[in-house]
Amino acid sequence: MTGGRGETITTTGHAVTWRRPPLIRDRRWRWGLMAGTAVYLALAIASIEVDWSRVVDGLARGAAFVAAFAQPDFVSRWEDIVAGILESLTMTVVSTFIGILLSIPVGLGAARNVSAWPVYMFCRGMIAVSRTFQEVIIAILFVAMFGFGPLAGVVTLAFATIGFMAKLLAEDIESIDWRQVEAVRATGAGWWQLMNHAVQPQVTPRLLGLSLYRLDINFRESAVIGIVGAGGIGATLNTAIDRYEYGSAAAILLVIIAIVMVTEYASSHARRFLQ
Amino acid sequence: MAGIPMLRLAGVSKRYGKDVPALSDIDLSLPRGQVLALIGPSGAGKSTLIRCVNRLVEPTQGHVWLEDIAVTRLRGAQLRRARRSMGMIFQEYALVDRLTVMENVLSGRLGYVGFWRSFLRRYPGEDVAEALRMLERVGMPDSMDKRADALSGGQRQRVGIARALLQAPSLLLIDEPTASLDPRTSRQIMRLIRELCSERDLAAIINIHDVALAQRFADRIVGLRDGRIVYDGTPDGLTPAVLTTIYGEEEWSTAPAGDEESGGVGHTRQMPLPVGDAS
Amino acid sequence: MPLSIATRNHQPVWRRRTTRAQWALWSAWLVGTALLVLCSKVIADNTTWSFVADAGRQAGDLIGRMLPPEWYYAGELWRPLWDTLNIATLGTGLGILIAFPIAFLAARNTSPHPALRPLALMVIVSSRSINSLIWALLLVLILGPGTLAGIIAIALRSIGFIGKLLYEAIEEIHLTPMEAVSATGASRLQLMSYGVLPQIMPAFAGISVYRWDINIREATVLGLVGAGGIGLELNASINTLAWDRVAVIFVLIFATVMVSEWVSAKVRHAII
CATH class of the missing domain: 1.10.3720.10 (MetI-like)
Structure with a gap:
């Protein structure tokens, strides 16, 4: 961080030019990084295999699909759409509730400052597994276990919620103001009282905000896991696309977008209210 | 055009929404090379006044002339051309933190160079040379590759001054240059501004809270209260009675009794005129 | 929160919330619980419980097939x-x-x-x-x-x-x-x-x-x-x-x- 003059100023004759100091000061690193990026991009792009004749065929379908958005067909599959959306919504509500309920003990267990070592390791492991695997992969496993239907979806989303919420909750608990905890402990409070009076007030507002946020995410995910048989609007959508019913597919997508917009708007208002 | 003042304001008013006007009917004219200090209580409209000059704030009524250019009638590129001849210096320095000192100084040339040149940081040689001279002049010859957020308050303000001067302005608009600085640095900065104005024959309007500094470094004082000019004269003319007119009687009376009885000039007493530190 | 202090039998009674806030909170809980129960019922009705009863065995079977990984x-x-x-x-x-x-x-x-x-x-x-x-x-x-x-x-x-x-x-x-x-x-x-x-x-x-x-x-x-x-x-x-x-x-x-x-x-x- 020295402001030496020699590096960025060059004088040729009377003209002075100045160059912005480079982001990476070491010349070898800078060029190495640029060359590495260029090589990677070249290799990566070269490894994309595209069947251009297939793409040309598909463009007509693409155009038909875009056109379908202008004239979505809500009518012919109306009952399937309503049933699918309702199933998605119920899955969202139940899974969010169960997930949050379970994420509280897991989050407490995964916070190093309030938890014992073996419990900590177990909870952290669970969070890692839940966060690493995309919901759809988890859904495949639960469908194999519980059979097709919304229950597998609920369990999947609840499991994903645990990973999401418990991690953030644990981080929150780890960064709470320890003086408040000590002050409550000084009154002779037990562990549960400590959690209730010193920890809970510090983490509750964010916990509520995150719950609403997770509700949004769970709805969006519930629209996908149906593709592998875990219930919700995804199955309907998948069928519509497979059967080339673009009008119905566009209708379903528009309904999803509308619901996401409404929940997002509502939850941002609710979060402001809670703060 | 010796007869035309550097800057002239005629009937300038500014009203934010439906509130009481921030400025009403300001007439002011500033000859070339004059340093004018604008004093007055917070909310008197000092900041609004200088921002109306370069139209960072759009005046609701009235006209501003920069020599023979009617600034209030300009649009787009013409307005930008007028702005580049009015250098502005800010209270919180207003440097772009994540850019280097040199980039901040060179940004004073933005009104002169094209977009791509400025985007690629390829400034003309004479601009770079001038930037180096300015950094030297404001006493920061060796910091050009430091990032702006690595500097102290006084250093930042020096960079801000260098940036304004790189515009090759004929007028400086200076908004509370010392409000965030300690007393010693404040005096150094004010002296620097004063010297640069004399060297380059620049006119300047300086908004300032500190009456003592204003008296020490300005040629002329204008007192603003509730958006109107209530005093316009020499620094010597700032009698206790005048200060009362500017800062308001009721403000004195809310202070603890017995403290302000000798003429009600709390401001000047708190900051006595400095001696022995003159340039 | 002076509103949460009421007086009963000359003893001040402190509550965390005012009466109205308490009512609002209770009704929110009520609506939430009703919604949850309803949703749970919909899910339960759409579930084949014989599969669920079998889930433990299925999971064991799945793990058995996964091990040892190839x-x-x-x-x-x-x-x-x-x-x-x-x-x-x-x-x-x-x-x-x-x-x-x-x-x-x-x-x-x-x-x-x-x-x-x-x-x-x-x-x-x-x-x-x-x-x-x-x-x-x-x-x-x-x-x-x-x-x-x-x-x-x-x-x-x-x-x-x-x-x-x-x-x-x-x-x-x-x-x-x-x-x-x-x-x-x-x-x-x-x-x-x-x-x-x-x-x-x-x-x-x-x-x-x-x-x-x-x-x-x-x-x-x-x-x-x-x-x-x-x-x-x-x-x-x-x-x-x-x-x-x-x-x-x-x-x-x-x-x-x-x-x-x-x-x-x-x-x-x-x-x-």
């Missing part, structure tokens, strides 16, 4: 893994290129025209609402199966994410440097490049790396609908009930995502 199968997975990384990386890159200008159109303080702002917000919301797997489903239909569909699906989903966070960052920048840059007589584009860009650069880099990390995870499943990457192998192994291969794929995905999360955390830490 480790040498990993040798066939490098190419799909490379594709997965490319889908995530190129998709993120493409998404950034599109999201960047859209964020400027969507931010209140940089939008050049009031009519463009709702349009940009519309693009962001649509992109955010639709999962990358659904995008992939559509794109496979149009472009045919392969990594290209995956890359574009990831890009389309990333536009909304990056665009939203970036425009929020743009709306939070400090105004004084902007004012100072305008005062030099800078043009609109110069104002963007000197006043706005340096202020949002750290946020922009952080958001991009964060999305890349998420995209690695998303890219692992795109193959399920034919959009390339390791998901294709996963799909094939599941369809042939080769659970010992599925186990290998899981281990590989776990390791990849862990590494990408570590890289992303390191980079974001270095930026801040």
Whole structure:
């Protein structure tokens, strides 16, 4: 961080030019990084295999699909759409509730400052597994276990919620103001009282905000896991696309977008209210 | 055009929404090379006044002339051309933190160079040379590759001054240059501004809270209260009675009794005129 | 909260909430509980409970089939893994290129025209609402199966994410440097490049790396609908009930995502 003059100023004759100091000061690193990026991009792009004749065929379908958005067909599959959306919504509500309920003990267990070592390791492991695997992969496993239907979806989303919420909750608990905890402990409070009076007030507002946020995410995910048989609007959508019913597919997508917009708007208002 | 003042304001008013006007009917004219200090209580409209000059704030009524250019009638590129001849210096320095000192100084040339040149940081040689001279002049010859957020308050303000001067302005608009600085640095900065104005024959309007500094470094004082000019004269003319007119009687009376009885000039007493530190 | 103090038998009674707040809270709980019970019932009605009763045995069976994993199968997975990384990386890159200008159109303080702002917000919301797997489903239909569909699906989903966070960052920048840059007589584009860009650069880099990390995870499943990457192998192994291969794929995905999360955390830490 020295402001030496020699590096960025060059004088040729009377003209002075100045160059912005480079982001990476070491010349070898800078060029190495640029060359590495260029090589990677070249290799990566070269490894994309595209069947251009297939793409040309598909463009007509693409155009038909875009056109379908202008004239979505809500009518012919109306009952399937309503049933699918309702199933998605119920899955969202139940899974969010169960997930949050379970994420509280897991989050407490995964916070190093309030938890014992073996419990900590177990909870952290669970969070890692839940966060690493995309919901759809988890859904495949639960469908194999519980059979097709919304229950597998609920369990999947609840499991994903645990990973999401418990991690953030644990981080929150780890960064709470320890003086408040000590002050409550000084009154002779037990562990549960400590959690209730010193920890809970510090983490509750964010916990509520995150719950609403997770509700949004769970709805969006519930629209996908149906593709592998875990219930919700995804199955309907998948069928519509497979059967080339673009009008119905566009209708379903528009309904999803509308619901996401409404929940997002509502939850941002609710979060402001809670703060 | 010796007869035309550097800057002239005629009937300038500014009203934010439906509130009481921030400025009403300001007439002011500033000859070339004059340093004018604008004093007055917070909310008197000092900041609004200088921002109306370069139209960072759009005046609701009235006209501003920069020599023979009617600034209030300009649009787009013409307005930008007028702005580049009015250098502005800010209270919180207003440097772009994540850019280097040199980039901040060179940004004073933005009104002169094209977009791509400025985007690629390829400034003309004479601009770079001038930037180096300015950094030297404001006493920061060796910091050009430091990032702006690595500097102290006084250093930042020096960079801000260098940036304004790189515009090759004929007028400086200076908004509370010392409000965030300690007393010693404040005096150094004010002296620097004063010297640069004399060297380059620049006119300047300086908004300032500190009456003592204003008296020490300005040629002329204008007192603003509730958006109107209530005093316009020499620094010597700032009698206790005048200060009362500017800062308001009721403000004195809310202070603890017995403290302000000798003429009600709390401001000047708190900051006595400095001696022995003159340039 | 003096309102929560009532007097009964000359003894002050303290309550945490006022009566009205208490009622509002109780009714909120009531509505919430009713909704939850209703939803649970709908789920329960649509569940085949004989399968659920069997779930423990099924899980045991599944684990039994996974063990021992067929480790040498990993040798066939490098190419799909490379594709997965490319889908995530190129998709993120493409998404950034599109999201960047859209964020400027969507931010209140940089939008050049009031009519463009709702349009940009519309693009962001649509992109955010639709999962990358659904995008992939559509794109496979149009472009045919392969990594290209995956890359574009990831890009389309990333536009909304990056665009939203970036425009929020743009709306939070400090105004004084902007004012100072305008005062030099800078043009609109110069104002963007000197006043706005340096202020949002750290946020922009952080958001991009964060999305890349998420995209690695998303890219692992795109193959399920034919959009390339390791998901294709996963799909094939599941369809042939080769659970010992599925186990290998899981281990590989776990390791990849862990590494990408570590890289992303390191980079974001270095930026801040």
